[in-house]
Amino acid sequence: MANAKRILITGGSGFLGSHLCERLLEAGNDVLCVDNYFTGRKENIRHLLGHPRFEVLRHDVTFPLYVEVDEIYNLACPASPIHYQHDPVQTTKTSVHGAINMLGLAKRIKAKILQASTSEVYGDPAMHPQQEGYWGNVNPIGPRACYDEGKRCAETLFFDYHRQHRLRIKVARIFNTYGPRMAVDDGRVVSNFIVQALRGEDITVYGKGDQTRSFCYVDDLVEGLIRLMEHTPDDFTGPVNLGNPREFTILELAEKVVARLGSSSTIVHKPLPQDDPMQRRPDIALARTAFAWEPKVLLEDGLGPTIDYFKKVLGL
Ligand code: NAD
Ligand code: UDP
Ligand code: UDP
Numbered sequence: 001m002a003n004a005k006r007i008l009i010t011g012g013s014g015f016l017g018s019h020l021c022e023r024l025l026e027a028g029n030d031v032l033c034v035d036n037y038f039t040g041r042k043e044n045i046r047h048l049l050g051h052p053r054f055e056v057l058r059h060d061v062t063f064p065l066y067v068e069v070d071e072i073y074n075l076a077c078p079a080s081p082i083h084y085q086h087d088p089v090q091t092t093k094t095s096v097h098g099a100i101n102m103l104g105l106a107k108r109i110k111a112k113i114l115q116a117s118t119s120e121v122y123g124d125p126a127m128h129p130q131q132e133g134y135w136g137n138v139n140p141i142g143p144r145a146c147y148d149e150g151k152r153c154a155e156t157l158f159f160d161y162h163r164q165h166r167l168r169i170k171v172a173r174i175f176n177t178y179g180p181r182m183a184v185d186d187g188r189v190v191s192n193f194i195v196q197a198l199r200g201e202d203i204t205v206y207g208k209g210d211q212t213r214s215f216c217y218v219d220d221l222v223e224g225l226i227r228l229m230e231h232t233p234d235d236f237t238g239p240v241n242l243g244n245p246r247e248f249t250i251l252e253l254a255e256k257v258v259a260r261l262g263s264s265s266t267i268v269h270k271p272l273p274q275d276d277p278m279q280r281r282p283d284i285a286l287a288r289t290a291f292a293w294e295p296k297v298l299l300e301d302g303l304g305p306t307i308d309y310f311k312k313v314l315g316l
Contacts, residue, residue, distance in 0.1 A: 004028045008073070009024070009073045011034075011040065013042065014039055014044065016174075019218050034059045035059070064105075065102070077150070082186075085143055088143070092146045106167055107161065107165050119175040122138075124139075130280065130283060131241075132283075144275050170228050172225055173282075175214055176215050198314055205269050212247045214243055220295035224291075227293050240290065243281075255267075
């Protein structure tokens, strides 16, 4: 393959990472998946294991890594609040030490490197919808800070390595993404609601459910990451928002899932977690103009394959 590259994906056994491994393999590349299996699972990549251009390494990115590749996608980090708050010190270490190690690696081997950043860098945003120029509203000492500030510091490190060592960097600010291979116990809202509705359990809406999120289907998101890495000039660094600009209240999502499944579940309200952002919707003008990306899959369409996946996993 003429344009085949050696590509490292950290967090490659997770939800997004496993889809990215698959897509980059299909495109003819050599893929090295690195993961410590904290929230990722071998099941997510089992179907790729026999592939001649696929390799897997159990490794924690807070430790140095010496490999030779052309590109690095740095996705390693738990993404669900229940998981990243389980061991918050490790979460910060993963983002910060992980970024330093992967940037040090990229510097030594002159690889291009992409950081999976997050809409959480905007915190509970005072600007709506969120544009990349907005600096955010993050509580630095709250329970979400290990994730938010870890990711903010990782962005800082990416831009300092870029300025100081001329590294080719790409920073994607990913908004809420859903789809097959989210873990059943992931705790994020789309997987929780679908699993609860399938089991006929109560649907747990935190707070009044008037907080909003914008949900992007995984295939769209992965396409955006690859375009950012492959179809932008070296001096295009981002940060760039990747997400679906259609915004829903959490109550609307709950109602959609219940109606879609004809479920007997009832909606119950639980306390709103501390520092839970009230609203979130990406402004994606930059991604549109810089690499002609916009999401194609409507929530109504993306829920289908996601529900099918959870039915299979739950044996229904
Ligand atoms: P995920 O939890 O399914 O995947 C994260 C992966 O990283 C897992 O496989 C986990 O085992 C691995 N990991 C965690 N700590 C590690 C460490 N120290 N060393 C090596 N591997 C480690 O979550 P995801 O939804 O696939 O998220 C992937 C990335 O995208 C994360 O960096 C996350 O912050 C970012 N992101 C995701 C979303 C989303 O909605 N899915 C939104 C914003 C940002
Ligand atoms: N590093 C790594 N793989 C490499 C090169 C470096 O994991 O191939 C790590 C190493 O742990 C180092 C970090 O990246 O501490 C930062 O590297 P850099 O060269 O920027 O800084 P220094 O080595 O001077 O601390
Ligand atoms: N949420 C909810 N019920 C759940 C899980 C989450 O109402 O069972 C809410 C949560 O309070 C938040 C939104 O759904 O307002 C999105 O939560 P998620 O953990 O998926 O992502 P994040 O808060 O990081 O955007």
